[in-house]
Amino acid sequence: xxxxxxxxxxxxxxPPGRAMTTTDIRPTAAITVAGPASGRRRPSRGWRVxxxxxxxxxxxxxxxxxxxxxxxxxxxNNDVFTIPIKWVPDxxxxxxxxxxxxxxxxxxxxxxxxxxxVTVTFLQLLTGSIAAYGFARIRFPGRNLLFLAYIGTIxxxxxxYMIPQFILMSKLxxxxxxxxxxxxxxxxxxxxxxxxxxxxxxPEELSESARVDGLTEFGIYRxxxxxxxxxxxxxxxxxxxxxxxxxxxxxxxxxxxxDLRTIQxxxxxxxxxxxxxxxxxxxxxxxxxxxxxxxFLLGQRYFVEGIATTGLKG
Amino acid sequence: xxxxxxxxxxxxxxxxxxxxxxxxILPNFVGFAALTLVxxxxxxxxxxxxxxxxxxxxxxxxxxxxxxxxxxxxWTALRNTVYYAVFHIPLTLAAALGLALLLNRxxxxxxxxxTVAFFPxxxxxxxxxxxxxxxxxxxxxxxxxxxxxxxxxxxxxWTTSGDWSMPAVIIxxxxxxxGYYMLLFLAGLQTIPAQLYEAAExxxxxxxxRFVNVTIPGLRHTTFFVTVILTIESFKVFxxxxxxxxxxxxxxxxxxSQYIYQKGFVESQFGYASxxxxxxxxxxxxxxxxxxxxxxRGER
Numbered sequence: 001x002x003x004x005x006x007x008x009x010x011x012x013x014x015p016p017g018r019a020m021t022t023t024d025i026r027p028t029a030a031i032t033v034a035g036p037a038s039g040r041r042r043p044s045r046g047w048r049v050x051x052x053x054x055x056x057x058x059x060x061x062x063x064x065x066x067x068x069x070x071x072x073x074x075x076x077n078n079d080v081f082t083i084p085i086k087w088v089p090d091x092x093x094x095x096x097x098x099x100x101x102x103x104x105x106x107x108x109x110x111x112x113x114x115x116x117x118v119t120v121t122f123l124q125l126l127t128g129s130i131a132a133y134g135f136a137r138i139r140f141p142g143r144n145l146l147f148l149a150y151i152g153t154i155x156x157x158x159x160x161y162m163i164p165q166f167i168l169m170s171k172l173x174x175x176x177x178x179x180x181x182x183x184x185x186x187x188x189x190x191x192x193x194x195x196x197x198x199x200x201x202x203p204e205e206l207s208e209s210a211r212v213d214g215l216t217e218f219g220i221y222r223x224x225x226x227x228x229x230x231x232x233x234x235x236x237x238x239x240x241x242x243x244x245x246x247x248x249x250x251x252x253x254x255x256x257x258x259d260l261r262t263i264q265x266x267x268x269x270x271x272x273x274x275x276x277x278x279x280x281x282x283x284x285x286x287x288x289x290x291x292x293x294x295x296f297l298l299g300q301r302y303f304v305e306g307i308a309t310t311g312l313k314g
Numbered sequence: 315x316x317x318x319x320x321x322x323x324x325x326x327x328x329x330x331x332x333x334x335x336x337x338x339i340l341p342n343f344v345g346f347a348a349l350t351l352v353x354x355x356x357x358x359x360x361x362x363x364x365x366x367x368x369x370x371x372x373x374x375x376x377x378x379x380x381x382x383x384x385x386x387x388x389w390t391a392l393r394n395t396v397y398y399a400v401f402h403i404p405l406t407l408a409a410a411l412g413l414a415l416l417l418n419r420x421x422x423x424x425x426x427x428x429t430v431a432f433f434p435x436x437x438x439x440x441x442x443x444x445x446x447x448x449x450x451x452x453x454x455x456x457x458x459x460x461x462x463x464x465x466x467x468x469x470x471x472w473t474t475s476g477d478w479s480m481p482a483v484i485i486x487x488x489x490x491x492x493g494y495y496m497l498l499f500l501a502g503l504q505t506i507p508a509q510l511y512e513a514a515e516x517x518x519x520x521x522x523x524r525f526v527n528v529t530i531p532g533l534r535h536t537t538f539f540v541t542v543i544l545t546i547e548s549f550k551v552f553x554x555x556x557x558x559x560x561x562x563x564x565x566x567x568x569x570x571s572q573y574i575y576q577k578g579f580v581e582s583q584f585g586y587a588s589x590x591x592x593x594x595x596x597x598x599x600x601x602x603x604x605x606x607x608x609x610x611r612g613e614r
Contacts, residue, residue: 081454127342134338157550159571164353187345246438
């Protein structure tokens with residue numbers, strides 16, 4: 001966030017030259033989110049001032065909650081709500097960041113969440129990228145209908161079928177184990193959709209010539225498609241990781257034992273347990289957001305690309 | 315392909331492709347079918363049973379739906395869901411489009427702002443809800459401090475008040491999602507050719523006329539797409555409300571998803587909860603269908 005210039009030329013096309021050398025295989029599904037269209041007249045002074053003012057106001061509104069979160073986490077509990085509001089913590093209380101580890105099971109929560117996020121991301125990449133190849137490159141009867149079923153369920157809210165799913169999961173003796181969350185998240189249609197969109201931008205001739213050279217379908221996937229789709233895999237990995245990390249409803253329904261709690265679940269129990277410890281609650285919130293924020297800032301480009309390509313959430 | 319012999323080789327090719335295709339799709343499909351397709355289908359059976367936690371499903375016909383008809387809490391949940399959607403959808407559309415137009419101009423710091431706007435979307439609901447609850451705190455929170463500062467003596471009680479808890483949730487929902495939809499609009503704006511604007515300018519169109527006659531038609535597809543996703547997202551709103559207000563005070567923010575959760579997972583009335591789920595399903599499906607039809611008619 002401190003170095004905005006790094007992200008300045010944000011092209012939301014997967015850079016064509018990156019993995020492939022021919023320039024004409026530019027992905028068609030991706031959309032460029034670059035600067036304003038060149039050749040447009042520079043806006044007048046009045047417009048620019050108005051633009052900056054609006055930008056500043058919007059940025060303030062968007063950032064205020066985060067500022068409050070960090071500042072409150074560094075205050076003593078009595079300083080969180082004062083009249084007038086203290087916008088700078090005085091004194092700065094770093095102790096909160098030590099205390100929280102003793103007063104909560106933060107270590108267990110973070111450990112569970114990390115385990116789940118990594119496993120789910122790995123499985124989603126694996127099964128998603130393989131299945132997408134089947135949809136994008138192999139023609140067989142019923143393929144389009146099957147794909148329609150995949151896409152269709154993206155539009156069906158999970159909330160509407162969580163009950164039958166829970167009954168099923170219980171029958172399989174998966175509820176109240178971490179496996180339930182892995183099963184829940186790892187086979188999503190989203191990954192298949194994103195990868196298929198990307199594969200279809202890779203020219204068919206590449207796989208044709210590989211086929212002539214005697215490569216099997218799996219060989220084509222493994223040796224040609226997978227290396228070429230690194231940017232799309234990165235997008236999918238980041239989106240899946242963050243989605244799993246932030247998931248609250250899945251763990252709420254499936255994970256009942258305290259030692260299985262994820263960070264979101266743990267944070268929420270902590271909030272209801274210590275509901276007057278305003279500063280400490282904010283400390284926990286900061287810690288729960290921090291890993292995702294770092295990952296987002298490092299891989300921001302891929303996030304934006306993934307979302308502009310599919311227009312769908314994870 | 316026309317020169318290929320039609321009979322045996324063709325058929326064996328189809329077979330080979332079918333086997334190859336399915337073996338690629340299978341690893342994902344097993345999980346997908348078991349955890350998504352089967353539950354969706356089972357939903358339509360469960361809704362007509364009286365399945366409870368002890369698990370014998372007895373066919374009860376439309377009893378669940380008749381019960382729903384007379385269930386005041388259900389109607390409250392439905393009304394609140396629509397209330398949320400009716401305000402959340404246009405507000406988010408306007409905010410996202412406004413931000414996208416702003417970012418589409420030659421201003422400094424645009425890249426930084428794009429990062430900032432996306433931040434709420436990647437932050438977990440739990441953290442967001444707890445921060446906003448502090449910001450909305452009626453006595454000491456900064457939101458009401460600001461309102462008092464601009465001369466409003468009796469600022470609302472937000473999440474502690476039955477009348478104001480829904481607006482509070484709507485504000486937070488809009489704040490969270492506008493960055494995401496902004497990104498989609500921004501992508502849409504890039505597809506409008508610059509020549510159109512130049513031509514409009516030469517013809518003497520004012521900025522407003524350019525917006526109405528070039529930008530809005532140019533964004534047609536994006537707007538349609540965004541509206542569809544936004545609608546589904548609004549109807550299924552759940553975790554934000556569950557963490558922020560738990561449906562309260564009273565039932566002032568009780569929504570359909572939460573009612574399903576309460577009936578199903580708290581009271582273990584799986585059959586009845588499934589019937590409510592079907593209403594949610596039908597609501598999302600129906601509105602999406604209407605949007606698609608309206609869009610097609612508009613295209614003609």
